Every structure is written in C-alpha cells, then in structure tokens.
Amino acid sequence: MPCPRCDVAIRVTCALSLAFVTCQSRAQSSVTLYGEIDGGVxxxxxxxxxxxxxxxxxxxxxxxxxxxxxEDLGGGAKAIFRLERGFSVATGEGFxxxxxxxxxxxxMLGTITFGHQYDSIHDYFAPFTLTGGTGGTAFAHLLDNDNANNSFLAANSVKYTSANYGGFTFGGLYAFSNLAGQFANNRAYSVGANYSMGPFNVGAAWLHNNGRxxxxxxxxxxxxLPGSDGAVFDAIVARQNTFGVGASYAFGDFTLAAAxxxxxxxxxxxxxxxxxxASLALNNYEINGVYQLTSAFALAGMYVYTNGGGAHWHQGALQADYLLSKRTDVYIESIYQRASSNAPAVINTNDPASGRNQLMVAAGIRHRF
Incomplete structure (x- = not known):
C-alpha cells in the first residue's frame, strides 16, 4: 500500500507544479519576426x-x-519592444x-515608450493622406515638408499613446537634444489626437523643433527645402512648426479624405x-480617395496643391493594387508634378527635375512576412 504521507506529498507537489504552469501561462511573452520587401522598376x-x-x-x-x-506583467500591464531596420532591395544598403x-x-492608462520613434504627425495626421496610407512613399507632399511620409523619426524621444476612450485617442512625444548645457538645441515635441465614429474619422497634430x-x-x-533658384538644399532650421488636420468618410467601399x-x-x-x-512656410492641400473594387483589387488617387515662398506646385497621382495572396501584391502607379517658374519639380524618392515638370511611372511587387 502507498504511504499516506507520500500520497499527500505527491498531491502537494502536483498542485504546486500546476500553479506554476498556470502562472507561467498567464505571464507569457512573445517575440514576432516580421517585415516587408517592396521592389520594382x-x-x-x-x-x-x-x-x-x-x-x-x-x-x-x-x-x-x-x-x-x-510580455504580460499581470494586472493588465505589459512590457513591449520594437526593433526595425530598413534596407534597399536594389543595393542592400541599410537605413x-x-x-x-x-x-x-x-x-486603461495607455503606453509610454523610449527610443527612436514616429512623431504625432505620423500617428494622427498622416493616415488622412495617401502618403501615410495606400499610396506610400512616392505620394509624399513636396520634399515631405510636413513629415507625413515619416522621412524623419525623432531620436532620444519619450512618447505617450493613450488607450481608446470611446473612439477618442491622443498622444504626445518629447525628443531630447542630449547636449549638456544646450537643452533646447535640436530638441522637439509634438501632440496629436484622433476621433473615430463609424465611417467618420478626424485627426490633428502639431510638431515643434528647435535648432533642427x-x-x-x-x-x-x-x-x-526648395530654394528660390530652382534647386533643393539641406537646411538647418532654428524654429520649425508643423501642424496638420485631416478627415475621412467611408461610403461603403469608397473612402474619401481631405488633409x-x-x-x-x-x-x-x-x-x-x-x-x-530665407524663412519659408509651405502649405499642403490634399484630397484623395480609395476605392476597394473587390477584396483583392483597389484603386487610389489624389491631388495635392502646395504653395509657399512665392512658388507653388501641383501634384496628381493614381495607383492600382492587386492582391495575389494575403501577403503578396503587385501594383502600378503614376505621379505627375508641375512647379511654378524658378521652383524645383521633385517627386519624392527621385532626383529634382531639370525643368518645371516631372513624371514617374512605377510598377512593383510587395511581400509581407
């Protein structure tokens, strides 16, 4: 016959083991490898x-x-991390x-993160533009002057993102200069908010830089920035203020947006x-639409008018995208830009034009993993 004391010990050991396994299942952690490869001609x-x-x-x-x-820390709390690295399909260069x-x-309380991060323009304004959504990189406003295409991320930043309160979300970011005795030299901060109610969405954001x-x-x-001589130059800016507001409405399979x-x-x-x-203020006015013809095929288009510094730019773009599978799609798109005299025409990701007009026609394949 088994010993009663041994039987009790076995039961206690099993109970403790079960409790340990249960606690571990409640506090599980996960790491996901993911990415995207986009290439074409x-x-x-x-x-x-x-x-x-x-x-x-x-x-x-x-x-x-x-x-x-x-990692689930219990009590509704979690620890998170994100590590991404860009690269060129054409050359293998890292970015x-x-x-x-x-x-x-x-x-309930939202999330706070530390690192190299997207600012509030990306989070709360860009989704209402095609460069921040379906259209992508080449659909950016002139030289991505408002950072809607997130050409730049904020280094040395602390960021807060709220929970969703009945469709309302908000957040803010502060990026340190990291210089001793020069607290405001190349520092930045931004705030933004979004409200979603059924097919209607609206958002706004503001970004400020000192000594950019x-x-x-x-x-x-x-x-x-565009120069008055028709050229483009890299600029250091003592004070930069960027703000944006956008809204969208979904009419069934068609979504119309303005920014x-x-x-x-x-x-x-x-x-x-x-x-x-010279100091320069640039205004960007965009209207765009996305039509989901079928679950696999979508059409998108936009028009953007940019003005500032005595110059102006017109830009129009069209895109057709077809899903071959849940992870792979093929696309074709065309972007045309026309600048006023003595202003550079330059479609994002391209070298400036040698005249007032520039046309880009591209086709490619994109795979997500």
Missing part, C-alpha cells in the same frame, strides 16, 4: 534633361525587417528610418555652405 522623365530607368526599393513602403515583443523602442503599457539639424545627436536631422498641413521654417541656414536662407 520605374521610369522618371526630365532628370538632367534625360529620362531615367531604374530599379526601385520601397516605392509604396520602405523595405524593412523587424522584431516585436510583448535608420524605422522605429526602435522599449516601453510599458496598460489597457544643428547637432549630430539631437532629435532631428536637417530637412530638404491640410502647414510647415513653417524660420532661421534657415544652408547645411552645406553655412549661408543664411
């Missing part, structure tokens, strides 16, 4: 008075790989154009020559 006219044929990488989305992890952060969050691009290890790098942004740059210096340049 493109024709661009009017580059150095010649046509250009090239292999493309990331015409819609920049190619990248990533790791994302979540520091994706987020890297770690943080903590709860379902003035240091190597601060919040942001220099940005590209407005204004980027104000004062105290501008040419990053290469050190010469002072």
């Amino acid at each position: 493109a024709y661009v006219n009017n580059v150095g008075d010649h046509s250009q044929y090239k292999v493309t990488s990331g015409v819609i989305d920049g190619s990248y790989w990533g790791l994302q992890g979540v 520091n154009d994706h987020p890297v952060y770690v943080g903590l969050g709860t379902e 691009g003035n240091t190597d290890n601060g919040a942001y790098e220099p940005l590209a 407005f942004s204004r980027s104000i740059n004062s105290g501008v210096t040419n990053a290469e020559t050190g010469e002072a340049a």
Whole structure:
C-alpha cells in the first residue's frame, strides 16, 4: 500500500507544479519576426534633361525587417519592444528610418515608450493622406515638408499613446537634444489626437523643433527645402512648426479624405555652405480617395496643391493594387508634378527635375512576412 504521507506529498507537489504552469501561462511573452520587401522598376522623365530607368526599393513602403515583443506583467500591464531596420532591395544598403523602442503599457492608462520613434504627425495626421496610407512613399507632399511620409523619426524621444476612450485617442512625444548645457538645441515635441465614429474619422497634430539639424545627436536631422533658384538644399532650421488636420468618410467601399498641413521654417541656414536662407512656410492641400473594387483589387488617387515662398506646385497621382495572396501584391502607379517658374519639380524618392515638370511611372511587387 502507498504511504499516506507520500500520497499527500505527491498531491502537494502536483498542485504546486500546476500553479506554476498556470502562472507561467498567464505571464507569457512573445517575440514576432516580421517585415516587408517592396521592389520594382520605374521610369522618371526630365532628370538632367534625360529620362531615367531604374530599379526601385520601397516605392509604396520602405523595405524593412523587424522584431516585436510583448510580455504580460499581470494586472493588465505589459512590457513591449520594437526593433526595425530598413534596407534597399536594389543595393542592400541599410537605413535608420524605422522605429526602435522599449516601453510599458496598460489597457486603461495607455503606453509610454523610449527610443527612436514616429512623431504625432505620423500617428494622427498622416493616415488622412495617401502618403501615410495606400499610396506610400512616392505620394509624399513636396520634399515631405510636413513629415507625413515619416522621412524623419525623432531620436532620444519619450512618447505617450493613450488607450481608446470611446473612439477618442491622443498622444504626445518629447525628443531630447542630449547636449549638456544646450537643452533646447535640436530638441522637439509634438501632440496629436484622433476621433473615430463609424465611417467618420478626424485627426490633428502639431510638431515643434528647435535648432533642427544643428547637432549630430539631437532629435532631428536637417530637412530638404526648395530654394528660390530652382534647386533643393539641406537646411538647418532654428524654429520649425508643423501642424496638420485631416478627415475621412467611408461610403461603403469608397473612402474619401481631405488633409491640410502647414510647415513653417524660420532661421534657415544652408547645411552645406553655412549661408543664411530665407524663412519659408509651405502649405499642403490634399484630397484623395480609395476605392476597394473587390477584396483583392483597389484603386487610389489624389491631388495635392502646395504653395509657399512665392512658388507653388501641383501634384496628381493614381495607383492600382492587386492582391495575389494575403501577403503578396503587385501594383502600378503614376505621379505627375508641375512647379511654378524658378521652383524645383521633385517627386519624392527621385532626383529634382531639370525643368518645371516631372513624371514617374512605377510598377512593383510587395511581400509581407
């Protein structure tokens, strides 16, 4: 016969083991490998008075790989991290154009993260533009002056993202200069909010920079601006304020959206020559639509008018996208831009045109994993 005391010990051991397994199942962690590869070919006219044929990488989305992890801390709290790295399909070159952060969050209080991150323009304004959604990189406003295409991420940043309160979300970011005795030299902060109610969505965001691009290890790098001589130059900006507002409404399979942004740059210096340049404010007015004809086939189009500094730009774009599977799609798109005299025509991801007009026609394949 088994010993009664041994039987009790076995039962206690089994109970403790079961409790340990149960606790571990409640506090599980997960790490996911994911990414996207976007490559194709493109024709661009009017580059150095010649046509250009090239292999493309990331015409819609920049190619990248990533790791994302979540650990359940119990009580509704979790620890998270995200590590992404961009690269060129054409050359294999790596890019520091994706987020890297770690943080903590709860379902009730929201999430706080630390690292190299998207700002509030990306989170709350960009989704109402085609560059921040279906259209992607080449659909950016002139030189991505409002950062709707997230050409730049905020370094040294602390970011808060709220929970969803009945369709209302909000957040903010602060990016440190990381310079001793120069707290405001190349620092930035942004805030934004979004409200969603059925087919209707609206959002707004504001981004402020001090001494943008003035240091190597601060919040942001220099940005590209159009010059009065028809050229494009990298600029250091003493004060930059960018704000945007957008709204969208879904009429069944068709979604119509409108967006407005204004980027104000004062105290501008040419990053290469050190010469002072004129202050410049750029306004972007966009209207766009996406029509989901079938579950696999979608059409998208937009028109953007940009003005500022005595110049203006018209840009129109069309895109057709077809899903071969849940992870793979093929696309074709065309973007045309016309600038006023003495202003550079330049479609995002391309070299500036040698005249007032530039046309890009691209086709590619995109795979997500």
